[in-house]
Amino acid sequence: MSTMLTTNPKLILVFSGKRKSGKDYVTDLIHKRLGPEVCCILRLSAPLKEQYARERGLDFKELLGSGQYKEQYRADMIAWGERRRKQDPGFFCRLAQRSATQPVWIVSDARRLSDLQWFWTEYPNQTRCIRVEASEHTRRQRGWEFTSGIDDAESECGLDQGVDFDWIIRNDKDAPPLEEQLHLLFSLAEEKAGTETS
Numbered sequence: 001m002s003t004m005l006t007t008n009p010k011l012i013l014v015f016s017g018k019r020k021s022g023k024d025y026v027t028d029l030i031h032k033r034l035g036p037e038v039c040c041i042l043r044l045s046a047p048l049k050e051q052y053a054r055e056r057g058l059d060f061k062e063l064l065g066s067g068q069y070k071e072q073y074r075a076d077m078i079a080w081g082e083r084r085r086k087q088d089p090g091f092f093c094r095l096a097q098r099s100a101t102q103p104v105w106i107v108s109d110a111r112r113l114s115d116l117q118w119f120w121t122e123y124p125n126q127t128r129c130i131r132v133e134a135s136e137h138t139r140r141q142r143g144w145e146f147t148s149g150i151d152d153a154e155s156e157c158g159l160d161q162g163v164d165f166d167w168i169i170r171n172d173k174d175a176p177p178l179e180e181q182l183h184l185l186f187s188l189a190e191e192k193a194g195t196e197t198s
C-alpha cells in the first residue's frame with residue numbers, strides 16, 4: 001500500500017535507544033522547547049499498538065503508557081509488527097507520518113534499520129538520526145529488567161551496529177546536562193523551522 005507523502009518537513013529527528021534509555025523523556029523535552037507549532041512527535045509504535053489493541057480488544061491508551069500493561073504484550077506485539085514489516089517495511093512509518101504538518105518531526109522510537117532506511121529514502125536531506133544511551137544500571141533504576149527474547153532480539157538490538165548516528169545523547173546522571181547536549185540540535189531545528197532568535 002503506498003501512501004502519498006502529505007507534507008514536506010524541513011527536519012526529521014529520528015530517535016532510537018534501548019528500553020528505559022529515555023527516548024520519550026528526551027523527545028518530550030525537545031517538543032516542549034520547540035513547541036507544538038514547530039514540531040510534532042511521531043511514534044512508530046502508535047499505529048502498531050492501535051491496530052494490535054483493536055484486533056485483540058485491548059486498551060490502546062494503556063499500551064501507549066510506560067507501565068507493566070504493555071510489557072505483558074510486548075513480545076506478541078513485536079511478532080505481530082514484524083509480520084507486517086515483512087510484507088511492507090515502511091508500513092508503520094507511513095502511518096505515523098500521515099497527519100504530520102509541522103516543519104520539524106521527532107520520531108521517538110525507531111528500532112530497526114528498515115525504519116531509518118525508510119526516512120533516509122523518502123527524506124534524504126531532512127533526516128538526522130540520534131541515539132539515546134543510558135547504562136544498564138541507570139535503566140534498571142528506571143524499572144528495566146533484562147527479558148530474554150526481547151532485549152536480545154531485533155526490537156532492542158536492531159540498531160546496535162552499522163549506524164553512523166548524527167548525535168549520541170548520553171542520558172545518565174554523570175552525563176553533561178541534556179540541555180547542553182541538545183544545544184546544537186535545538187539550533188539546527190530552529191534554523192530549519194525559521195524560528196531562530198538571533
Ligand SMILES: Nc1ncnc2c1ncn2[C@@H]1O[C@H](COP(=O)(O)OP(=O)(O)O)[C@@H](O)[C@H]1O
Pocket residue numbers: 017018019020021022023024025026066142171
Ligand atoms: N534524564 C532523566 N531525568 C529524570 N528522569 C528520567 C530521565 N530520563 C528518563 N527518565 C525517566 O525514566 C523512565 C524511562 O524513560 P523513558 O523516556 O520512558 O524511556 P524509553 O522511552 O526509552 O523507554 C521514565 O519514567 C522517565 O521519566
Ligand SMILES: C[C@@](O)(CCOP(=O)(O)OP(=O)(O)O)CC(=O)O
Pocket residue numbers: 018019020023024044045048063064065070074077078081109111155
Ligand atoms: C512492539 C513495539 O512497537 C513496542 C514498543 O513499545 P514502546 O515504544 O512503548 O517501547 P519503549 O518505549 O522502548 O519501552 C516494539 C517493536 O519491536 O515494534
